[in-house]
Amino acid sequence: MVMKKVFWIILCMFFIPLVTFAGNMKLHYDRPAEYFEEALVIGNGTMGATLYGGVKKDKISFNDITLWTGEPESENSSPDAFNVIPEIRALLDNEDYEGADKAQYKVQGHYSENYQPLGTLTIEYLDDTAGISDYHRWLDIGNATARTQYLKDGKLFTSDYFASAPDSVIVIRLKSENKEGIHALLSFDSPLPHSSQVADNEISVEGYAAYHSFPVYYKAEDKHRYDPERGIHFKTLVRVLSVDGSVKNRYSDSRIEIDGSTEVLILIANVTSFNGFDKDPVKEGRNYRSHVEKRMKCAIGKTYDALREAHIRDYKYYFDRVKLDLGNTDDDIAALPTDKQLLFYTDCKQQNPDLEELYFQFGRYLLISSSRTPGVPANLQGLWNESVLPPWSSNYTVNINLEENYWASGTTNLIEMQYPLIEFIANLSKTGRKTAKDYYGVERGWCLGHNSDVWAMTCPVGLNEGDPSWACWTMGGTWLSTHIWEHYLFTLDKGFLCKFYPVLKGAAEFCMDWLVEKDGKLVTSPGTSPENKYITPDGYVGATSYGNTSDLAMIRECLIDAAEASKVLGVDKSFRKRIKKTLSRLYPYQIGTDGNLQEWYYDWQDQDPYHRHQSHLFGLYPGHHLSVEETPELAAACARTLQIKGDDTTGWSTGWRVNLLARLRDGEKAYHMYRRLLRYVSPDNYKGEDARRGGGTYPNLLDAHSPFQIDGNFGGCSGVIEMLMQSSTNKIVLLPALPESWADGRVQGICARGGFVVDMEWKNREVVSLIVSSLKGGRTEICFNGVSKKVVFKAGEKKRLL
Structure with a gap:
């Protein structure tokens, strides 16, 4: 532990910039948020808050990244699944693709659990709203603090917010220059089963999540199953400290009344009973009650200034490592609220380098804010979710989304934020060994399907009725394991590599045992290309086939990485020989008649030629075995594939395409897609005639899939660096895809x-x-x-x- 700390102190001596860069680091607005997609998010890596900045009523919703439904994995819902694999392979050998699709339903397990909201703090101001003017709210990502301020009868009122990692609390300060002070009621509510009480100027809430749940799209009357003796439990404390005036406990409705205070400090702490992916949260759970009480006791012993100083010092230790200057924005444009800048940027096509820099740095801000909990990485929504049935369960979707969350962690100097992901992958390797045996009949190594959750679920999903195009994908562990080698390449930490090498090796072992021979070459069978479908010559639209390009691309990268890791550590020479032999026998890439990189074993058409996934281009990015220098013909085929797909796609897919185009050294097209990523999208529930839908960016700069998914933010952040610099183990290329707009x-x-x-x-x-x-x-x-x-x-x- 001491050595790791020394390592990062030395590292940061070289990463702190030498000069100060000018630039706008604030998201700022001239009215309160009405929708989530307008609200501002803060987080300390475990707790998060969504800030609306209301005047009559201020709403702050909270999350804890460890608050999920479910319990540790305990049973196989399809115990005979592995027996179906030979049947599927025989059907594919006979070119019976429809039969193979139908048989795939038998190789499906349960769905992931749902990530849950914690609750909402409401501050209801008892004074009328007359006389309010000069409203502003902002999020300063330079120091991770937020503020709402306005004049009330000419007197300044401010609400300051931040999420402290050092003190594990969220801090809110209300301050008024009006001598009559603040008059408000505070209440806390949760959509989960809970009880509340108030005493000593503190609201105490205890509750629990369901011990099992289904996703929002699954047809089940009872989506959540609750039992107070099961599932993850939590305790939330809201403490109110007043400098002057009075604070009253309203025991009848568990609210706190602020009466005449000119300055009020509100501290929020939460702890759950989650104690690891393999621990029962009740029988083996964390002592969440004592932990949250200890946190609150420590926090209330400090002043607001001390809490704020410690928070900013901790945050800037990471954030200040990277500075970016892409030019200056016109002062009149820069003065506009961020949502209006985004709209102007979309419609008028004018330059706004400050906004482009802000979006890049916002990605880094989000990663620091959502990825600091051991073994629990950022999920589909980072850690900000207000629904008990969130889109796609707000889970870990591993056919692109979880991986994209971490593409920027190395290049943008936030490699520590990748630790939660690496530890999570190690957890997956344990449950994934059982999945490899039970579902696929593979005795060595581990694998992972389409989804996972905080319990490190690895089985293929679908409950015997999920479409195979997404439910029956097998390459999640193959893809995720490549992050281990990537992490090593940025740190050269052999201790780290030695610790996690068995996880990478296990993924490679599964791949080699999963491959089968066809016409003298090795292919996967069965296989799918994530969420895409082909059309056979006789018109069948299907998902299941053999030798899909994406499968083989990910296997190539995984095997290459495992061999290199083995070589660095000086172990497993025979293992490396097996990898070398396997790589030489893999079915090679094919170029289709349209000049595109072929996605399927045969040169079949896609059901959707513009499909959002581009998984078969994995070898170009985030992989490294395709490039314009080493494989120019295949790189040209990748470019043709992207040309066919066009520009109109989802947020995360746009972020991926920025990186792909940068790797193709096409700076203008990469920049075009970066601008496309910053396309203004209206809040989901906004119903006005001027509503904007589709993929892009919401007013609060969060990624619009739509709905909100955080992966596009991280993909765009990574893409900026790919335009400015690309690297391998022995080469650094500067400005490889620089657009004309960033000439200086x-x-x-x-x-x-x-x-x-x-x-x-x-x-x-x-x-x-x-x-x-x-x-x-x-x-x-x-x-x-x-x-x-x-x-x-x-x-x-x-x-x-x-």
Whole structure:
């Protein structure tokens, strides 16, 4: 533990920027939020809050990233599933694709559980709203604080908010310059079964989530099953501290009344009984009552200023590592509220580099705010969810979405935020071994299907009726395991690699045992390409086939990574030989008659040519075995595939395409898709005639799938760096896909594989200043301005190369 702390202290000595960058780091608005998609989000990595900034009534909704329905995995809902695999393979050998699709239903288990909302704090102001003017609310992502302020009869009123990681509380301060003070009622409610009481100026709430639930799209009358003796329990404390005036406990309705205070401090703490993916949350649960009481006791012993200072210091330790300057926005445009800027940016096509920088840094802000809980990574909505039946259960969808959440963690200098994901993958490898045996008959290694949850569920979903195009996908573990090698490439931490290498190896073992031979080559059978369908020559629209390109692309990357990890650690030589032999026998990529990269074993048409998934391009990004330099023909086929798919797609898919186009070194198209990602989308429940629907960005800059999914934010953030810098184990390429709109700019603190940190400035699309730092020393080739330099570094060395 001490060594890890020292490691990161040394790391950050090289990652803190040398100069101050100007730039707008605020999302700001001139009216309260009416919808979630207008509200501002804060989080400390475990607790999150959604802020509406109301005047008559302020609503703050809360989440805890460990509050889920369900219990540890205990049974196999399809115990004979593995016996069906030979049947499916025989059907595919006979080209009976319809029969294979039908048989796939037999190889399906249960659905994931649902991520749950914690509750809502309501502050109801008892004064009338007459005389209110100059309303503003903002989120400053530079220090992770938010504020609502306005004048009431000429006197300033402010509400300040932040989510503290050091003190594990959410802090709200109300302050009025009016001598009559604040008059308000505070109440806390939860959509989950709960009880409330008030005493000593504190609202205490205890409740529990369902021990089992179904997704919103599953036809079941009873979506949630509750039992007070089962499921995850929680306790929430809301403490009110007044500088002056009075605070009254209203025992009859468990509310607190503020009467005449000019400054009030509200502290919110929560702890759940979740104690790990394999622990019963009641019988083996965390002592959530004592933990939350201890947190509150510590927090109330500190002043507001002390809490705020500790929070900002902790946050900026991570956030300040990277600075980006893409130019200046016109002052008149920059003065507009963020939602109006976004709308203007969409409709008028004018430049707004400040908004583009803000969106990039907002992605980093969201990752810091939602990914700091051991073994519990950011989910489909990060950690911000207000529904007991959220879209897609707000779970871990692993055929792209969970992985996209973490693409920016390495390059944008937030590699620690990937720890929750890595630990989660290790958990999955344990439950995934049983899934490999029970569902697929594979004795070695582990696998994962389409979805997971906080319980590290790995079985294929569907309950014997889910469409195979999404329910029967098998490559979740294959894809996720590649993050282990990626993490190592940014840190060169052999201790980390040694610890998690067995997880990567296990994923590779499953892949090799899952492959079968066809016409002398190795393919997967059965297989699907995530959520897409083909049309056979006789007109059948299906999902199940063999040798799908996405399967084989992910297997290639996983095997390459596992072999490299084995080599670095100096272990498993025979294992590496087996990988090498397997790679040589994999069915190769194919180019279709349209010049596209073929998605299926045969050159079949897609049911939807514009489909949002582009899984068969995995080898280009986030994989590394396809590139314009090493495989130019296949790279051209990838470009043709994207051309056919077009631009109109969902938010997360747009974010992925930014990265793909950047890897193709097409800066103008990558930038075009980045702008497309920042397309204004109306709140989901807004019904006006001017409503904007589809994929893009909501007024609060959260990603519109739609509905809200956070992955597009992270994909867009990653895409910016891919345009500015790309790297491999032995090469760094600067400005590989720079668009004309960013002809001048500078960036500091971005990370390259091999443990390097890059600070650079460019003008007229050429690098004019370059400083590269090395964490642990080594060699690399740096390419910029049409030249290539091979550079050798000592550990901790920083070199000015231009």
